[in-house]
Amino acid sequence: MENETIVKKVLDGDFKTIARLITLIEDENPKAIKIVSKLHKYTGKAHIIGVTGPPGVGKSCLISRLIGEYRRKNKTVGVVAVDPTSPFTGGAILGDRIRMGEHTLDKGVFIRSMGSRGSLGGLSRAAGNTIKVLDASGKDLIIVETIGIGQTQVDIVKYAHTVIIVLMPKMGDEIQAMKTGFYEIGDIFVVNKADQEDADKTVMLIEDMLKLEKGKIKEKIIPEWEKPVLKTVALTGEGISKLVEKIEEHKEYLLKSGLIERFKEEKSETEVLDALTSILQDYVLTRVKETEEFKVLVKKTSGGEIDPYSAANQLIKKILQKNVLS
Ligand SMILES: Nc1nc2c(ncn2[C@@H]2O[C@H](COP(=O)(O)OP(=O)(O)OP(=O)(O)O)[C@@H](O)[C@H]2O)c(=O)[nH]1
Ligand SMILES: [Mg+2]
Numbered sequence: 001m002e003n004e005t006i007v008k009k010v011l012d013g014d015f016k017t018i019a020r021l022i023t024l025i026e027d028e029n030p031k032a033i034k035i036v037s038k039l040h041k042y043t044g045k046a047h048i049i050g051v052t053g054p055p056g057v058g059k060s061c062l063i064s065r066l067i068g069e070y071r072r073k074n075k076t077v078g079v080v081a082v083d084p085t086s087p088f089t090g091g092a093i094l095g096d097r098i099r100m101g102e103h104t105l106d107k108g109v110f111i112r113s114m115g116s117r118g119s120l121g122g123l124s125r126a127a128g129n130t131i132k133v134l135d136a137s138g139k140d141l142i143i144v145e146t147i148g149i150g151q152t153q154v155d156i157v158k159y160a161h162t163v164i165i166v167l168m169p170k171m172g173d174e175i176q177a178m179k180t181g182f183y184e185i186g187d188i189f190v191v192n193k194a195d196q197e198d199a200d201k202t203v204m205l206i207e208d209m210l211k212l213e214k215g216k217i218k219e220k221i222i223p224e225w226e227k228p229v230l231k232t233v234a235l236t237g238e239g240i241s242k243l244v245e246k247i248e249e250h251k252e253y254l255l256k257s258g259l260i261e262r263f264k265e266e267k268s269e270t271e272v273l274d275a276l277t278s279i280l281q282d283y284v285l286t287r288v289k290e291t292e293e294f295k296v297l298v299k300k301t302s303g304g305e306i307d308p309y310s311a312a313n314q315l316i317k318k319i320l321q322k323n324v325l326s
Contacts, residue, residue, distance in 0.1 A: 003031065007038045013076075013137045015110065022112055025129045028122065036129050039136040044264065046078070046135040047251050050160030052148035057168045058192040059145050061234035067103050068237075069244045070141055076108040078134030081145040082127050082156055084116045110134060124155045125274070131159050148182070157185055158270070161263060162250045164243075168193040169202045175209060183213040187227060188246050194231035194239065203229050225253050288315060 001009075001017075009017035024032035049066075051059050060081065067077050103109040112130060116123045127144065134142050146156045148165065157163050165186035167175060189210070191202045206229045228246050232239035254260040288294055297311040 003035050003038065006035050010035075010039060010133060010137050011042060015107070018110060018133060018137055019112070021133055022114075022130050025133070026114060026117075026126050028126075032129070036132055039132060042136040043132050044135065046131075046139050046142045047162070047247075048131060048135075048142045048144065048160045049247060050144045050146065050157040050163040051166060052146045052157055052163065053166035053190075054171070054174060055147050057166045057171075058234045059147075059166050062166060062190065062192055062232060062240075062243075063143050063145055064103065065232075065234055065237050065240045066143065066244065067109055069240055071103075071106065071108060075140040076138065077103075077110075078131075078137070078139035078142040079109070079111040079145065080127055080130050080134070080142065081111070081113040082115075082123065083113065083147060084120055084123055085147065110137070110139065120155065127156050128159055128271075159267070161254055161260065162187050162247055164188045164190055164247075166190045166192050167202060167206065169196045169198040171202060172205055175202070175205050178209075183209055184217075187225065187250050188243070189227060189229040190232050190239075190243065191229065192232045192234050195233045195235065199231050203231060221257060221259065223253070223257060225250065225257075283319070288319065293318065 006017055006021060010021060021032065021035060025036065051063055053059055063079060063081075067079070070077050104111060114123065114126060114130070131142055131144065144156060144160055163185050165182070165188070167189070168191060189206050191199050191206070193199070210227055210229070230239055230243055230246065232243060234240075254263070294315060297306065297314060300306045301308050301311050
């Protein structure tokens with residue numbers, strides 16, 4: 001299919017074309033970069049929600065409930081479930097198919113799971129581009145599920161406007177051990193499985209951690225966002241409407257405070273830098289490496305006549321005189 005046709009079909013929200021394009025993205029197919037680049041100008045409308053937290057706390061069940069609530073409001077929803085610990089990609093990972101299954105026949109919902117086949121950076125890039133595709137396809141809301149351990153979650157969560165951190169009762173030790181960054185990235189905290197014992201204790205513990213955190217923040221943004229800690233039971237749907245209310249409030253807050261603009265600029269900066277790095281790396285590895293000058297400088301370095309940094313500097317001077325993209 002021609003790139004132009006693919007772009008048109010994605011904009012029309014064609015399910016199969018979107019699914020195939022995401023596969024190209026996962027395969028890091030150069031065609032995908034071209035298409036996603038063309039889709040860029042149609043993005044920026046969706047509200048992107050990150051849902052993160054330790055394994056098994058009920059993130060997928062909660063997302064299924066969120067989809068239900070937003071569908072009742074006639075909003076279309078895209079879901080990207082990212083699992084860096086899983087080698088599976090394409091379609092839905094079995095568990096997600098069961099947990100979010102009731103929505104798979106709904107034309108207003110697109111669910112995609114992706115695992116890691118290569119580097120985490122690659123997975124994060126693929127997730128970022130998948131979000132773009134779903135955004136361009138006109139989804140009102142895009143939910144990204146990630147397992148919150150270590151750097152990976154922080155990395156993927158950078159795409160989200162509103163970050164929901166999901167925990168569950170009896171996680172006292174985990175909650176205290178979590179790095180400060182964890183509390184910083186969350187906009188809304190959820191204690192799911194509130195049907196189980198000690199949910200209130202967990203809520204209080206998180207509230208205490210948030211108070212501690214608040215004291216440390218140097219840059220105060222006015223008006224401030226009061227991070228709520230909510231209780232939910234994803235199995236029954238209890239607490240979900242309150243969660244949706246808070247998501248909408250946070251969206252409103254981002255608009256009114258002007259933070260959404262800052263967020264967009266920061267994201268664009270990262271995107272341009274990523275693209276620049278990748279183009280330059282490609283250029284160096286494919287073209288510069290083949291030049292006579294490069295070979296001569298390598299010989300000189302090996303003979304001790306010149307050091308590697310000086311050699312690289314000479315090459316950079318040459319590169320800057322040319323148009324790298326030509
Ligand atoms: N008791 C109780 N169980 C729940 C609740 N929500 C989810 N569960 C159960 O918790 C288990 C894990 O739910 P998932 O939604 O798969 O959790 P997850 O956080 O997406 O898990 P990973 O993606 O593997 O990290 C399932 O067996 C659910 O049935 C709840 O509110 N109460
Ligand atoms: Mg899950």
